[in-house]
Amino acid sequence: MRLRAFLRVLTTGLLLASALAGASIAQAQPKIGVLMLHGKNPGSNNDPNMSRLKPVLEGAGMLVLYPDMPWSRGRYLDGNWDKAMAEMAVHVQTLRSQGATTIVLAGHSMGVPAAMGFAARGGDVQALVLLAPGHVPARYYTSQQNTAVRESVDEARKLVAAGKGDSRERFSDINQGKQQPVVATAKDYLSYFDPASDADMGVSAPRIPAGTPVLTVVGDADNISGYARAYFVDKLPANPKSQYLEVKATHLTTPVVASEAVVQWIKAAVN
Secondary structure: OHHHHHHHHHHHHHHHHHHHHHHHHHHHOOOEEEEEEOOOOOOOOOOHHHHOHHHHHHHOOOEEEOOOOOOOOOOOOOOOHHHHHHHHHHHHHHHHHOOOOEEEEEEEEOHHHHHHHHHHOOOOOOEEEEEEEOOOHHHHHOOHHHHHHHHHHHHHHHHHHOOOOOOEEEEEEEEOOEEEEEEEEHHHHHHHHOOOOOOOHHHHHHHOOOOOOEEEEEEOOOHHHHOHHHHOHHHOOOOOOOEEEEEOOOOOOHHHHOHHHHHHHHHHHOO
16 A cells, blocks of 8 residues: 555656646747738738738747738828837737747838837847838939939928928828828928938848847849848848748738748747
8 A cells, every 4th residue: 555655646746747847848938929010001900911921920829919000001101210119119018918038020011121120229129020121211312213202301301401390291102113192290201211210221230139130031023132132131230040031922922922931930040
């Protein structure tokens, strides 16, 4: 009887130790939180292309938030770049409160410079996924097709210099070759469109912490595929986990085409 009792105690102890070891391993595994950032107007968090990445990430066990941001169809433009960064910080904190131990920002098009700007400012983020980067203020002064935007930037600068930076005016933007109006104050407009602003990927790239790995994915049918490296990718601090990936996709379909590769990269980058 004593032997049986001893064996029962021993077995119970082994099972308890195994359970505690399993719990310890589970706790050691990072809980990945992903903040997804959509493209600019006419983009939104209802975009059918970027939206299809969300269930793929969730299926891999990640916590995901996909909010409507100030550059969306319904909010364009709502406040300045600083406001957008502040909203992102709140969303990251929400992921933290839900149990995320590691934060990844996954941006598409305009969401790319937003993700980069957040990291460059020292935001709480451990990895960046940049899908079909868009919004290129520096090229407004080098590309002929962006003349209207360049003229708007010049006009906004004049208004600010004249003390009229808080006056709401009508400016121009261009998205995938299509010109569109922007109603905003001159100050707010410049915070997004001035080539010297944090909204330009070439400006923020070298300021991203070297310890932050970056996955850049560009579609072979996307115009930026011809100049992305020189424009900002080659300016990113060296990181052995960073990767540049070109996929067979357009600007819009890149998030869907690259979804499985994104999951695999995130898992490898944050572990």
